[in-house]
Amino acid sequence: MGKGILERLDEGVIIGDGGFVVALEKRGYVQAGPWTPEAVIEHPEAVLELHREFLRAGSDVMQCFTFYASEDKLTVRGNKAGRHGSTNINEAACLLAREVANEGDALIAGGMSQTPTYAEGGSKEAVQEHFQKQADAFTKCGVDFLICEYFEHAEEACWAVEICKKTGLAVAATLCINKEGDVDGVPTSECAVRLANAGADIIGINCNFDPDTVLAGVREMKRGLEEAGLKRHLITQPLGYRTPDANKHGFVDIPEFPFAMEPRTLTRWDCHRYAREAYDLGVRYIGACCGFEPYHVRAIAEELVTERGGKLPLASEKHEMWGGGLKLHTKPWVRARASREYWENLRPATGRPECPAYSKPSSHDITD
Template sequence: MFLWLRHEILLQGLLERLASGEVIIGDGGFVFALEKRGYVKAGPWTPEATVEYPEAVRQLHREFLRAGSTVLQTFTFYASDDKLQNRGNYVEQKISGQKVNEAACDIAREVANEGDALVAGGVSQTPSYLSCKSETDVKAIFRKQLDVFIKKNVDFMLAEYFEHVEEAEWAVHVLKESGKPVGATLCIGPEGDLAGVSAGDCAVRLVKAGAELVGVNCHFDPTTCLKTIKLMKEGLEAAHLKAYLIAQPLAYHTPDCNKQGFIDLPEFPFALEPRILTRWEMHKYARAAYDLGIRYIGGCCGFEPYHIRAIAEELAAERGFLPVASEKHDAWGSGLAMHTKPWVRARAQQAYWEKLVPASGRPYSASLSKPDSWGVTRGDKDLIQQKEITTENQLKEMFEKQKIVSGM
């Protein structure tokens, strides 16, 4: 019989928990969830909501905690100074990156203290790197965020969402200055990073840079991400290196994505809902991740609290308890036995939901998409960032390229 919550537990650090065999459950995607709720602007995807709408951020943290998350990431995705002033963004000038990052740390810590959760201070890829700025310049950007994380005493550091392992290495170098544990995740698929470095070599480079925890996040679905992590694991084994593994994929099916992931899908970002994984598919993901040896299992864009609850429920036996949110969710739909309709009561069984193949509801709907394969990466003139808002002429140029590439 499971306890709903663990009580009288000595709070330990990330590495101590992992070393003891504990399964760490991450949280989900903040920018997508808060965009849908009206607190984040699609396009810049920056986290000024920590200052402008702190209660919205606080409530989402609280929902993930209730669903079973044992790590709350500070909402500092794309919170670097250069991103907060990129292409007309007002945040750096009107609010400041420091205030955004400080508020993110305060909110995450407040909610983490309501349960048995750790706080992770996170940095992500920068416009400066994509614009070919120097290693010194890029590291200076990371260091500004690190100063806040040190001041606010987060529990560990996470370099996440990097398309190029080189930039992730630079981030790890900086985050190691904190003396805290450091994790690093790349948004890559089985083909490796955008510079052509294999998944296995990426893992080796991150561990040699100092990361104690490596893996992938975002850009791809659980199936693809686990394939990538398997390659990373094999790379580490071949190099006789050890690290804990972390998986935080999308909550969207992406079998038709190319090397750059879901950003290339024509549905990105406003029409991805038909691709969302069900809670039952999250059970399969959690089990497959655990069987692969991954002990930090969470999610990224598209992950809502009920997805995290599914992970916690699938791994309840290994963890020894269920999350609070399971009080209103009986295992495998067994609560449907209370339904008034007999055909719905007949669905109160695991066998039904495990075998179900959901319909799209759209007549003649496409099963797959043709990704936009523009083939641009670091150094391409279209990726060079600017403080000024994108001009009408620049947009027209993009529209014309889109016609050529997509055949419109």
């Protein structure tokens, strides 16, 4: 067996993969609303293809496509995904991730997220029972490490970490919060300390916010860990969308979610900047979440090519750095765009004169 996630992080920088539910919704295999991953059974070749694209783009980790695959989610409000059964879906997801990971040198990770049971006020025992089932499945399937992700409550995340820790695998834990704190008002710096104390090896933020907001939050986490004398790896997995106007609940509250987010989509140059700023902050697990397509991940890998020993991703055979491929274009003024300076300084027009830059998000306090 190759090196594990912690060894790799000690040695350098790791690149995560992008967002499955959003990418596969646009390809026609996932339904927005329930967002469940039955595609692993119904259209496995489409899931394999997306894994492969991320591998080719430079991802070092294949996250098993098990998001929202707990039994209760699969059947909620009449969702037909439930007919496949939670176990079948989770196992199929692991097999697909492993198949592609083995085509390169990638690791696979099992994931768990916040539960309806916690949201409804369930006891620690009841909540941890759910996490235990998922941990058992992932252990059985032989994942390389575990990721507790998309938690709005630091407390619930700590409960998940405790369960994961018992497997003996390395554990990453990411909240979906901004720099202010979790939804219970625990300051972001303090959240990181609690996760560390619960046993998390890799700590950070995922989903819900754009790279700028996620990095500002992880800066707080870093400060908290340092002040507490704790040393952990940092992880960022932000949205592939610009959301400067989001409130504390993130992109779900933005009026454009989920069917009109296009104008907010990151360019590849936004991803270069994200990768650089994350690296400079000391983040060594630089990943991505909803909205990140394979070419966004490739941009991260290209930005960090030197830090990764000169290793370019496979997909860069179709993408010269900084738009260099445009030198082959027929029009001279397009060829003139084949430079880093051009793309770094461009402020892209939106083509939408009737649209504002900021929306007014919904503002509610229900968390789920």
